[in-house]
Amino acid sequence: MDTSSALSLDQAYELMLKHHGHQGWWPAESDFEMCVGAILTQNTSWTQVVKALDQLRCNQCLAPNAMHAVDEATLAQWIRPAGYFRLKARRLKAFVGVLIETFSGDLVAMLEGETSVVRERLLAIHGIGPETADSMLLYAGNHPVFVVDAYTRRIFSRHGWCSEHESYQSLQDLCHEKLGCSCCDEKVSRVEFWKDYHAQLVRIGKEFCRPRQPRCQACPLGALIG
16 A cells, blocks of 8 residues: 555545544444454344343343353354344354453453464454454453455445455554554544544444445545545
């Protein structure tokens, strides 16, 4: 990415923020719920995740000890709206198992430490890949990592900021380098910037930069095409 493209990324955030306002993302009542949502949202829409979270809340299962205690089959039925419910139940049980058995249910302790160390800790858990781990790191652990998803790759590639088949790590490295938020010197400020930048990209990806029939002319980022 050249300097002009980096400038475009800064302009992109200004345009998205002006259009949408600050997103206040990730929507969750607790950091544990945020982590559960990150696992449930794999390969499904957030609308379906909300339905699954509501079921867990109704059954008082949005706490580490409660989720650890419930049997996997029951958990799977409660999260059925999120799709792949048996697979995701196994992943949730794996996550909460490590949380309870290794960290006594203390999510702060689980997410505490050097970012690279905590990231490897999360990636070692069954069913947690880079995007899910980085979501937990950024939104629940306040670690300075940029979350890359399908929306990021689609939007960036259509604007010529990366290739269509850019690897996760390569695209994340690019974001870390070019989205340092020059106006923010403190770590926490960079973290908050990256939280909202990712949330803005999600809105653009859902509403405008769709896989088919993108709404480029109506998109807040339309002025940056070319």
